[in-house]
Structures are given as C-alpha cells and as structure tokens.
Amino acid sequence: MKRSGILNAELSGVLATLGHTDLLLVVDAGFPVPRDAHRIDLALAENLPDLRTVLDLIADELVVEGVVRAEDVPTHNPRLDAWLQERFTGAEFTTRPHAEVLGGLARQAKAVVRTGAFEPWGNIGLYCGVDAPRWFGRKDIVVPEEYASKL
Template sequence: MKRTGILHAELGGALATLGHTDLLLVVDAGFPVPRDAHRIDLALAENLPDLRTVLALIADELVVEGVVRAENVPSHNPRLDSWLRDRFPDAGFSTRPHAAVLGELAREAKVIVRTGAFEPWGNIGLYCGVDAPRWFGGEGVVVPEEYAGRV
C-alpha cells in the first residue's frame, strides 16, 4: 500500500502524465467541465473535499511554475488569493476573465479535477514546471536565463 501522498489512483496516474507547460485545473463543484475533458471527479458533498486540501496535495506532487485564476479572485476572494500566493511562492501569477476560465482555459487543460468546493471563483489553473536545480544542476550545463534565479 502507498504510504503517503495522493492515494486516488486516477488522480495519481493523471499527475504522472503531466509535463512542462501542461495545465491542470482544480475546480469547484459547479464548474461546467467540458464533455471531452479528462475529468477526475472527487466531489462527494458540499466542500468534501475542499479546494485548498486538493490544491495542497497536488502541490506536494507537482512543480508548479504558473497559477492562473479568474480576474475576480484578487478583489472578490482575497483570502483565496493570499492562500494561493503563500502556497505557490515561486510561481508566476496571472488572471483571466471568468468566462475565459470557464471556456478556453477549460478546453486547454490536460486534466480537470472537480472538488466539492462551494468557493466563489474557486477554479484554479496550475501550469507545470521543472525542478530547475535538479534539471540544470549538472556539471557543465548552461542554465537558461529564465531558470537562473531558481538554480
């Protein structure tokens, strides 16, 4: 039996398929998941599981270089925005119009994980990155400028 980390077989397997620049969306209970999306539905009941728990568990397994959320989050759900910035301190942050998160961003995502969250604008995109020190730490390797600060 697996001792730690994500025990959900489908979610763990999906995370293992993600590579650099792939987008994973972790969404609330009301998110309109596209019919053809790779959907992993964890929702059991209201706030079971909640958004932050799922994001934190995923963050422990992925290198996240970018976080995208609806442009309403910083002003209309500042506690969530603050939590995201604390949890992903090395990631770049961006916003999109709410309609774009529900539409074009959802179509771009490689995987969409639905939570039971009843959280306003609780739809968060995570762009996968690379572990720069491990990737570029070899002797004689020239570190690209965009990763120099992370090595």
Template structure:
C-alpha cells in the same frame, strides 16, 4: 499499498502523465467541465473535499511554474488569493476573465479535477514546470536566463 501522497488512483496516475507547460485545473463543484475533458471527480458533498486541501496535496506532487485564476479572485475572494500566493510562492501568477476560465482554459487543460468546493471563483489553473536545480544544476550546464534565478 502506497505510503503517502495522493491515494486516489486516477488522480495520482493523471499527475504522473504531466509534463512541462501542461495545465491542470482544480475546480469547484459547479464548474462546467467540457464533455471530452479528462475529468477526475472527487466531489462527495458540499466542500468535501474542499479546494484548498486538493490544491495543497497536488502542490506536493508536481512542480508548479504558473498559477492562473479569474480576475475576480483578486478583488472578490482576496483570502483565496492570499492563500494561493503562500502555497505557490515560487510560481508566476496571472489572471484571466471568468469566462476564459470556464471556456478557453477548460478546453486547454490536460486534466480537470472537480472538488466539492462551494467557493466563489474557486477554479484554479496550475501550469507544470520543471525542478530547475535538478535539470540545470549539473556540471557544465548553463541554465537559460529565465531559470538562473531559480538555481
């Protein structure tokens, strides 16, 4: 039996397949997931599980280099935006239109994780990164400028 971390076999396995720049979408209960997407449905009931719990657990399992959310989050759900900045403090943040989140990014995602969240604009994209000190911290390795600040 696994001692800690994500116990859901499908989610744990999907996270293990991710590489640098892969996109994971963690979405609310109403997100229109494309038919051919790798869908992991965790939703049981309203807010079960909630968005923040799932994002927090995933943040412990993968390196997140970038976070993307709908532009509406910054203006219409600022508490979620504040929480995201606190949880993914080392990530680069970007916004997209709500339509892009539901369309273009949904088709780009390697994995889409559906929560039971009833949270306005509760659809968050996580771009995978690398553990910079482990990859570029070796003797004689010169890190590129865009990673140097993370050493």
C-alpha cells in the same frame, strides 16, 4: 499499498503524466466541465473535499511554474488569492476573464479535477514546471535565463 501522497488512482495517474507547461485545472463543485475534458471527479458533498486541501496535496507532488485564476479572485476572494500566493511561492501568477476560465482554459487543460468546494471563483489552473536545480544544477550545463534565479 501506497504509503503517502494522493491515494486516488485516477488523480495520481494523471499527475504522473504531466510534463513541463501542461495545465491542470482544479475546480469548484459548480464548474461546467466540458464533455470532452478528462474529468476527475472527487466531489462527495459540499466542501468535501475542499479546494485548498486538493490544491495542497497536488502541490506536494508537482512542480508548479504558473498559477492562473479568474481576474475576479484578487478582489472578490482575497483570502483565496492570499492562500494561493503563499502556497505557490515562486510561481508566476496570471489572471484571465472568468468566462475564459470556464471555457477556453478548461478546454486547454490536460485534466480537470472537480472538488466539492463551494468556493466563489474557486477554479485554479496550475502550469507544470521543472525542478530547475535538478535539471540545470550541474556546472557543465547552460542555465536558461528563466531558471537562473531558481538555482
């Protein structure tokens, strides 16, 4: 039996397939997941599981280089935005129009993870990165400019 981390087989498997720049979308209970998306449905009941718990567990297993959320999040759900900024320190934060998160961004995602969250604007995209010190930490390697500050 797996000792720790994410126990859901489908989610754990998808996380293992993600590579640099891949997008994983973690969404609330009401998100309109596209029919052709790789949907991982974790929702059991209202706020089971909640958005922050799922994001927190995923963050423990992924290198997150970028976080994208609806442009409404900073003003309309500032607690969520503050939590994201604290949890994903060092990631680049961007916003998109809410309609784009529901449409175009969902179609770009390698997988969409549906939580039970009743969280306004609770749809968060995570762009995968690389562990810069492990990839570029040797003396004989030229470090790309975008990773120099992470060494």
